[in-house]
Amino acid sequence: MxxxxxxxxxxxxxxxxxxxxxxxxxxxxxxxxxxxxxxDIGLDPAFVAFIYVEGKVKNLDYVPTEGQxxxxxxxxxxx
Amino acid sequence: xxxxxxxxxxxxxxxxxRSWDQERLKAxxxxxxxxxxxGGTSALYLALAGVGRIRIVDRDRVDPSNLNRQVLxxxxxxGCLKVDEAGRRLSEANPHIIIETSSEPIxxxxxxxxxxxxxxxxDGLDNMEARFALNEYSVRHRVPYLYGAVCGWQGMVGLFHxxxxxxxxxxxxxxxxxxxxxxxxxxxxxxxxxxxxxEALKYLMGLEPALLGKLLIYDGxxxxxxxxxxxxxxxxxxxxxxx
Numbered sequence: 001m002x003x004x005x006x007x008x009x010x011x012x013x014x015x016x017x018x019x020x021x022x023x024x025x026x027x028x029x030x031x032x033x034x035x036x037x038x039x040d041i042g043l044d045p046a047f048v049a050f051i052y053v054e055g056k057v058k059n060l061d062y063v064p065t066e067g068q069x070x071x072x073x074x075x076x077x078x079x
Numbered sequence: 080x081x082x083x084x085x086x087x088x089x090x091x092x093x094x095x096x097r098s099w100d101q102e103r104l105k106a107x108x109x110x111x112x113x114x115x116x117x118g119g120t121s122a123l124y125l126a127l128a129g130v131g132r133i134r135i136v137d138r139d140r141v142d143p144s145n146l147n148r149q150v151l152x153x154x155x156x157x158g159c160l161k162v163d164e165a166g167r168r169l170s171e172a173n174p175h176i177i178i179e180t181s182s183e184p185i186x187x188x189x190x191x192x193x194x195x196x197x198x199x200x201x202d203g204l205d206n207m208e209a210r211f212a213l214n215e216y217s218v219r220h221r222v223p224y225l226y227g228a229v230c231g232w233q234g235m236v237g238l239f240h241x242x243x244x245x246x247x248x249x250x251x252x253x254x255x256x257x258x259x260x261x262x263x264x265x266x267x268x269x270x271x272x273x274x275x276x277x278e279a280l281k282y283l284m285g286l287e288p289a290l291l292g293k294l295l296i297y298d299g300x301x302x303x304x305x306x307x308x309x310x311x312x313x314x315x316x317x318x319x320x321x322x
Binding site for chain 1: 113115116117118202203204205206207210227228229230231232233234235250251252261263268294296298301305306307308309310
């Protein structure tokens with residue numbers, strides 16, 4: 001199964017995009033959570049504050065489906 | 080609350096905007112937590128717009144490293160309390176409104192005094208601990224909380240109003256590690272602060288805020304805006320008991 005991870009600028013260098021400037025194509029097994037997939041590709045889930053999929057915020061236990069695009073949001077705390 | 084002739088002249092260009100309610104703005108009060116990059120920008124435009132009472136709270140003093148983005152301060156402000164400088168600038172910008180200032184640290188106990196009686200809480204903070212205190216106050220007192228944050232090229236703004244919407248703790252874990260000083264380019268907090276000010280004005284005039292229960296995520300590097308829905312977390316440690 002393939003999913004696409006997309007990351008904003010502060011996470012981008014950690015994600016190592018390969019599809020375009022923002023996106024990395026990841027082959028994984030169906031049924032795995034985003035947290036598990038992140039670990040599989042060597043990206044510490046602690047760098048991700050939350051994710052969103054199809055315009056809705058999800059937590060890292062979300063299980064993506066074939067072809068879905070998952071946006072990873074790093075912590076943003078400044079003011 | 081009626082407007083003087085002087086006020087009508089000052090606000091003439093915005094009085095013609097459809098659905099604009101200047102008298103309602105004059106009667107409104109906002110609590111702005113932090114007057115740095117976000118809060119300073121928001122405060123300036125809320126003052127110019129004529130929000131009747133603006134309470135600003137910040138314990139920090141102006142540091143030279145603030146001056147790439149914090150528009151209320153200049154070289155001469157270095158070392159001064161931000162609220163003193165900001166209060167003076169805002170009163171100069173609009174003498175028809177009331178500016179209240181405090182340099183008391185923002186925490187769970189002090190908020191009961193600092194935010195008492197306001198219509199809206201606007202987040203201009205730079206740390207998560209105080210943000211979670213604001214969030215708890217918002218949940219406890221049902222005061223809407225206009226969240227904003229920036230880092231690097233990214234910023235976000237959203238409006239929490241529990242129990243109608245999710246709260247900050249539904250979205251973020253309070254255990255999340257935050258950097259003590261985040262990198263940020265000058266325009267970013269200005270952009271996000273103006274988005275916050277726009278949402279604040281609509282809410283204060285009784286117009287439907289577009290970001291109620293939503294988060295707008297802006298990436299200045301890519302020039303993208305993502306709008307996402309924030310769902311309530313039924314197991315939220317802060318708002319799940321609120322009805």
